[in-house]
Amino acid sequence: MKNLTIGFIGLGLIGGSIAKGLKRANKEHYIMAFARHRETLDAALADGSIDEALDGVDENLTRCDYIFLCTPVSYNEEYLTAIRPFLRKDAILTDVGSVKTNIHEAVARMGMEANFIGGHPMAGSEKSGYQYSNDHLVENAYYVITPTPLSPPDKVEELKGLALSLSALPLILDYKEHDYIVAGISHLPHLIASSLVNLVKDKDTPEQTMKLVAAGGFKDITRIASSSPVMWQQICATNRDNIQSILGDYIEALKKVRTAVADGDEQAIYDLFDTSREYRNSIPNRSAGPIKKEFALYCDIVDESGAIATIATILAAHQISIKNIGIIHNREFEEGVLKIEFYGEEASSKAVDLLTQCRYTVYHKG
Ligand SMILES: NC(=O)c1ccc[n+]([C@@H]2O[C@H](COP(=O)([O-])OP(=O)(O)OC[C@H]3O[C@@H](n4cnc5c(N)ncnc54)[C@H](O)[C@@H]3O)[C@@H](O)[C@H]2O)c1
Numbered sequence: 001m002k003n004l005t006i007g008f009i010g011l012g013l014i015g016g017s018i019a020k021g022l023k024r025a026n027k028e029h030y031i032m033a034f035a036r037h038r039e040t041l042d043a044a045l046a047d048g049s050i051d052e053a054l055d056g057v058d059e060n061l062t063r064c065d066y067i068f069l070c071t072p073v074s075y076n077e078e079y080l081t082a083i084r085p086f087l088r089k090d091a092i093l094t095d096v097g098s099v100k101t102n103i104h105e106a107v108a109r110m111g112m113e114a115n116f117i118g119g120h121p122m123a124g125s126e127k128s129g130y131q132y133s134n135d136h137l138v139e140n141a142y143y144v145i146t147p148t149p150l151s152p153p154d155k156v157e158e159l160k161g162l163a164l165s166l167s168a169l170p171l172i173l174d175y176k177e178h179d180y181i182v183a184g185i186s187h188l189p190h191l192i193a194s195s196l197v198n199l200v201k202d203k204d205t206p207e208q209t210m211k212l213v214a215a216g217g218f219k220d221i222t223r224i225a226s227s228s229p230v231m232w233q234q235i236c237a238t239n240r241d242n243i244q245s246i247l248g249d250y251i252e253a254l255k256k257v258r259t260a261v262a263d264g265d266e267q268a269i270y271d272l273f274d275t276s277r278e279y280r281n282s283i284p285n286r287s288a289g290p291i292k293k294e295f296a297l298y299c300d301i302v303d304e305s306g307a308i309a310t311i312a313t314i315l316a317a318h319q320i321s322i323k324n325i326g327i328i329h330n331r332e333f334e335e336g337v338l339k340i341e342f343y344g345e346e347a348s349s350k351a352v353d354l355l356t357q358c359r360y361t362v363y364h365k366g
């Protein structure tokens, strides 16, 4: 991959992660960024993710081969006017927004289609801000690319190459199809999660016992209810038609479920769970996909200082290298489950045996 000069507008979770990932892939990329808060830029300069902090959208952007728009979707669209004067004739403007129709239509209205290729990495988190960004966020995730009719084919190939350099899987889609798809698999689930959380908040007992005993089921399905309200407000506003349509279908589906429960229709209830289980289990485990397999184990640990260090020491004493280690938060006992990743199957199996012998409770994901 050739050395590129790349600009970022917005350097939060996604912008920060892509900047870090691109730097990891090629230290010679020259990265400049503008963010609203100077502290973000200072942090990115200090950790080496960017080479230059910009004071605004200005003539420095004329040095860029690529500019990544990484703010909430409506703001991305608003930035087009400010960026246009500084977009070199051969430069590409791309974005990471969760909705594509609004920006594609704005780009077409402004006659910028030859300089634009839409993008959307299908990875993220409920956390916002640069402090949560990392260089591997989009690894193994699909990176949707939505060219315009005038996007130069060689630049589309180059952007695919950038996605691959992040260890993501580039996937070309039409922008309208993209918005239909994400309404179902991303936007609707966020609305379900947030309304469910708010329902439980309203229905809780005076002692808040629902909140107290809420376990894995509730936490797994509602993690994303902690996502950024501004980001989701803008997603819902810009993908309104698709979302209201699939939301209507979902409400109808829920009505059928209610009828089945109310009628005691055991067959219908069985079929609901049977069909969903089969489809859910058929969703491919991307960690076993074309890029690389993940060798990881999960281990219950007690919440006391030194608990992680003890495990790391046991593994190190047996020459087992750890690729990644960290507490994960989408299981029942948030502070108690440690995920440890290894470089290969052998190390992973050896670690499972070893930690089991040491009486740790280990869950193996082969
Ligand atoms: N969070 C996810 O899971 C996820 C995943 C894929 C794509 N996206 C998309 O990525 C984009 C960024 O989301 P994020 O999760 O990184 O959010 P974030 O809140 O972590 O970061 C947003 C960045 O934009 C900046 N910003 C916000 N308003 C701005 C404005 N008016 N002018 C300049 N900068 C502004 C913020 O300061 C921050 O640097 C969004 O378009 C979102 O739809 C998010």
Ligand SMILES: O=C(O)C(=O)C[C@]1(C(=O)O)C=C[C@@H](O)C=C1
Binding pocket: 097, 098, 121, 122, 123, 124, 125, 126, 127, 185, 186, 187, 224
């Ligand atoms: O994992 C999460 O927390 C996410 O919500 C990531 C997620 C999603 O899967 O819905 C969120 C928004 C995106 O545009 C893409 C990915």
